[in-house]
Amino acid sequence: MKRSEILESNDQYVSMWKVLAGDRKGADLRDRAGLSVCWADSPFPFWNALFLNETISDRDLLRVRLRMSHTYMLPKRHSGLVYVCEGLLNGAAREHLDAIAASESLTFALDITGMAGDILPLEVGIPHPVLDFARVESETALQAYADINSEGYGFPLEAGRSGLGGSTFWKKVAFAYIGYQNGEPVSTAAAILNDGQIYLALVATRPDVQRRGFGEATVRYALNAAYHATGITRTTLHATDAGFPVYQRVGYHRTTVFKTYKPA
The missing domain is CATH 3.40.630.30 (Gcn5-related N-acetyltransferase (GNAT))
Incomplete structure (x- = not known):
């Protein structure tokens, strides 16, 4: 995976979620050290997100960031997730991510795949027969x-x-x-x-x-x-496993993976 596309995917995710969560009145968009905050405390859980926003190779620093995330999420009224871009982790931090998350009372939720492509316009299949x-x-x-x-x-x-x-x-x-x-x-x-x-x-x-x-x-x-x-012509998205093959057919390619966690 290209380093430039990993950074692009992380930056697009954060900047888009600042807008989408920020569309809700009272959303918290104030970043903390190492964390990008996009938290509307909304019943719609997509709008409650924390993103690790730095390259990390040290296990102790990763532990600190995940502990901060858990501490932030625990008292919130509505559920949300912390998003960890695997492409921004190196060495021991990447190798031991799941174990460190578990030690900080965070449980794995789902994988999200970053995707991108210079694929526009898309004329094929328009109009649709049904x-x-x-x-x-x-x-x-x-x-x-x-x-x-x-x-x-x-x-x-x-x-x-x-x-x-x-x-x-x-x-x-x-x-x-x-x-x-x-x-x-x-x-x-x-x-x-x-x-x-x-x-x-x-x-x-x-x-x-x-x-x-x-x-x-x-x-x-x-x-x-x-x-x-x-x-x-350039477009990006972040896909669940169910959506991934659909976006491949459209022309997107994988750029990185985000592992997400919620309080245990």
């Missing part, structure tokens, strides 16, 4: 967008509505699109201008219509719309 697409521009559409993400990621509907409801950003700034099948909202994707790139976020499909290519089609449509509005 889906119609519409940009999120009303509160009603935004609620549908939130509900699909809650269902797709297994959250209560109230979590997504709290995390997105009332937002001007998602209705006016993000290129947030919904795919409709026979007039019913079934899939979402948002392409967002972030630090000179197009960042892909909140891709989801309703569980009852998954594995039909709807998510990929909506991704392609949102990215294409953002490209035609901005002319930017």
Whole structure:
């Protein structure tokens, strides 16, 4: 993996989450030593994030940073994660990451894969033979967008509505699109201008219509719309294991891996 792309992935993650968490009133965006804080204390857990933001090879320094993270998260009302970019760890810190996290009462949550590519525009597959697409521009559409993400990621509907409801950003700034099948909202994707790139976020499909290519089609449509509005060809994202093969088909490649942890 290229060092430049590892740094790019970490920087894009942090800077995008400063915006997304910061869209919620009262979000804490004040960084601590070695930690980038993007914590809205929202029922929507994506908006509660801490990122280790330095290169670490020393086990003791890693222990200190993870202890700080645990101390920060423990009294919070809502759950969140600390994100550790493996590409920023070297030597003993990387080798013993899981053991050190466990010693600081943190348990592994999931792997997130950083991905990127100079792949825009994406014209293939547009228009879609089954889906119609519409940009999120009303509160009603935004609620549908939130509900699909809650269902797709297994959250209560109230979590997504709290995390997105009332937002001007998602209705006016993000290129947030919904795919409709026979007039019913079934899939979402948002392409967002972030630090000179197009960042892909909140891709989801309703569980009852998954594995039909709807998510990929909506991704392609949102990215294409953002490209035609901005002319930017470079795009980044951070994928769960379930989404990873979809993004590979679109043209993204792996740049690094983030291991995430939550209080045990």
